[in-house]
Structure formats: structure tokens, C-alpha cells
Amino acid sequence: MARRTKAEAAATREALLDAAEDIFLERGVARTSLEQIARQAGMTRGAVYWHFRNKADLFRAMLDRVRMPFQELIDEIDDPALDDAPLEAIRLACRQGLTRLEQPRYRRVHAILIHHCEVFGEIDPLAMQNEIASESCGALIEYFTVACEYRLLRPDITPELAARLLQSSLGGLFHDWLRNHEHFSIRERGMELVDTLLKLLARER
Amino acid sequence: MARRTKAEAAATREALLDAAEDIFLERGVARTSLEQIARQAGMTRGAVYWHFRNKADLFRAMLDRVRMPFQELIDEIDDPALDDAPLEAIRLACRQGLTRLEQPRYRRVHAILIHHCEVFGEIDPLAMQNEIASESCGALIEYFTVACEYRLLRPDITPELAARLLQSSLGGLFHDWLRNHEHFSIRERGMELVDTLLKLLARER
């Protein structure tokens, strides 16, 4: 086989990651060999070992394609009016995140991370999930705290409790949806949850 | 090695299942060999293959030790007054389930099922999770429907929405707790969620 152009090489790298997503999702991470990934991409294991040190390295690269920090979601909305409307900011951030999750790549990679991989090598998916969860929960608490200071919350609800409620609800819904995404739309049902929860948590007026 | 007494044989079977829980939880299902399980139990693979057909069979046996259907939780409470107080029935059933989850064996096996195993052989953990989820959600909807007929719910909340909200919240909390159970008590925080949600969902009076 001949050497490829730089662009072609980058393309095979992406093809390998695509193939990994496919087979990881189908058979689970542990039970797929690098040979299967290579063949799915029309390559051999030589290509895999050229682009990645081993399976853990490939896995990390796969995850790197779908990072999504919470603050970034807020920034994307980019509406200065949201500084004075924390509950609306939460609502829009959730909408932004839920919408992005509907992109096939995001859904598939998260499904792999949560449902189709165990601890292996230097990779600890549970630690990654913990990072994501605690980061998003921390951001939620901040916004709910502002909402509390603005007297937007019911007086018997603390910001921490509100944040935990919302985060648990979305987390549970997220897990259910990842198990069978064809049954419902995560964006629709997620926003249904968010809207009702925010309505219930908000001070009556 | 000599043949053991019937009771001794049953004990080694349990010891093998205990050992499997230990190592499955530590290294994940896929990466633990039957040899490791046997050695952890002080046996060899011969014992494993005598008591179980293969790893999938052993896995099933491990799960069989912790079945917990929703209706059974209600029955355990056994209070006829609950027929007329569906919201209180839900509350107590949740408390019962959350309490049981704090038993180490239940926690560990569910952690394995949800976070430490992929699809393998004839075993599909996602299908099992789906069964559990849909069963409990169905039961919740029934009780919330009764509550709705009794005018116990806010008029803008449907039974389905209430059930989904509660189930998502508990599911999300459950996942978080399984990832790091030493950070908080599932029973306490779970009941906190349940109580606030039921309070928010109930009709004001």
C-alpha cells in the first residue's frame, strides 16, 4: 500500500473513529477488537496503530469529538438579557444542550460512554461521567442561587435542592433516552420536564 | 480434591457468586476471567464450570439474588389505608425501595448491571434495565391516575407527566449514587426529592 496525502490520512483517521463508534455501539467497547474497527473502516490494524497508541487512546480521541461544557451552552446563546433572568437562562441552556444531543454523533458517543463501556486500561468512564455531572450541577446551582436572590424561587426551595431536582430529572431522562432513543424525542420530553419543573419551582405571582 | 457435602457445595456456589460481585464491580464484567472469580473464592475454574454453564449463566444467577418488582414493595407495606391515599402509597413505596437499595448486595449488583457490564453473549443489560424502568413507570402512572381522580394533583399536571417526572428524578439520582455511593445516602436524598416533588405536584389547599 502506498502512502496517502495528508488530507487523506486525516480522512482515514476520522473514518477509523467513525468505525469505532459504529462497532462500539453495536458490540460494546470491550468485545470489539482493533481488527474489527480497522476492517469496518476499510483498513487494517496497521492504520489503527499508526494513528493511535492503543484502544484507550482511540477511545479518548473518540470522546474528544463531542465535548460540551455547560458554560459553553450559555455562551452560545449570547443574550445579555439573560444575566437578569437566570431561570430563563437555565431553560435556554437546557434547550441548547438537548438539541445538541439529538445530533447522531453526540447521542452515539454518549450512549457508548454510559451504556457500552466498562473500565478498561487507563480509561475510567465513571470518572468522566462524574466530571460532567458535577460540572453541570455546579453551574445549575450558581444560576439557581441568582434566581433565589432575585426572589424568583418558591421560598421553601433552596437553590441546591432545585439544582439537584433538575439535574436528576434530566439525567434520568437522558439515561432512558439513550437506551431507546427511537421511542421519544429527548428535546421535546426534556423541555416538557424543564418547563414543568421550573413552573413548579418558581414563586407564584 | 474430595467431594464436598451438599451444604458445602451450596456454600461454594454462593462464594463464587460473592466473588463474582467483588471482581465484576472492581474490574468490570468483560475484563474479569472465570479464573479470577474462582481464585477470589478460593477455588479453581473447575468449580465454576461445575456450578454454571459459562459466564453468562453465572451472571444471570448473580442477578437472580436481587430481584425487586415494584408491586412487591407496595405489598410489603401492607397498609389497606393506602388504597385511598395513592400519593402516600407512592411515597412509602419509594422509601421501601430506597431503603432496600442501601443493602450492599443490592447496590453492588445494580452498580454492576448499570455501570460495569456491556452486552455480552446472550446477556443484554440494557433490555433488563428497560424492563425494570417501564415496569416501575407503569405502576407509578396507575397510582398517579388514581391520585388525579381523587383531585389530589394540581389541575395542570397529568398523571403521565407526574410519573415521568418522579421516575426520571429517581433514575437520575440512582445513577449518580451508584457512581459514588459514599458521597451521600440514596435514601435521604431520594426521599428529599420525592417529598419536594410530591409537595410541588399536589393540589394546594
Place this chain on the structure above:
DNA sequence: CCACATCCATACAGAGTTGAATGTAAAAAA
């Protein structure tokens, strides 16, 4: 007390996977 079934250890063959070594043709650098 005898024969047999049971409970487990040991040994073995086979398959699958990994990582590294080596080969190689073309792209890129000189």
C-alpha cells in the same frame, strides 16, 4: 459396605487479541 454419583482440580487444545517488527510505495522535503 459397596457402587455410584457428586464436587471439584488438573491438563490440554484451540481460538482470539495484542503489540511490535518489518516491509514498502508514494508524498513531501531537500
Place this chain on the structure above:
DNA sequence: TTTTTTACATTCAACTCTGTATGGATGTGG
């Protein structure tokens, strides 16, 4: 153009795990 590097394919040795076959000692039923 020549040289070097790149981007893979191919091959090989080592390891691990599985399933099964076999053996042996001892409970257990008759």
C-alpha cells in the same frame, strides 16, 4: 532529482481466555 519521511499493510511471537476432557476422592443411597 534525490533523499527522507509518512502512512499504512503484513507478519510474528506472546499471552490470555475458553471449553472440555479427564481424574480422583468422598459423600450418599441401597
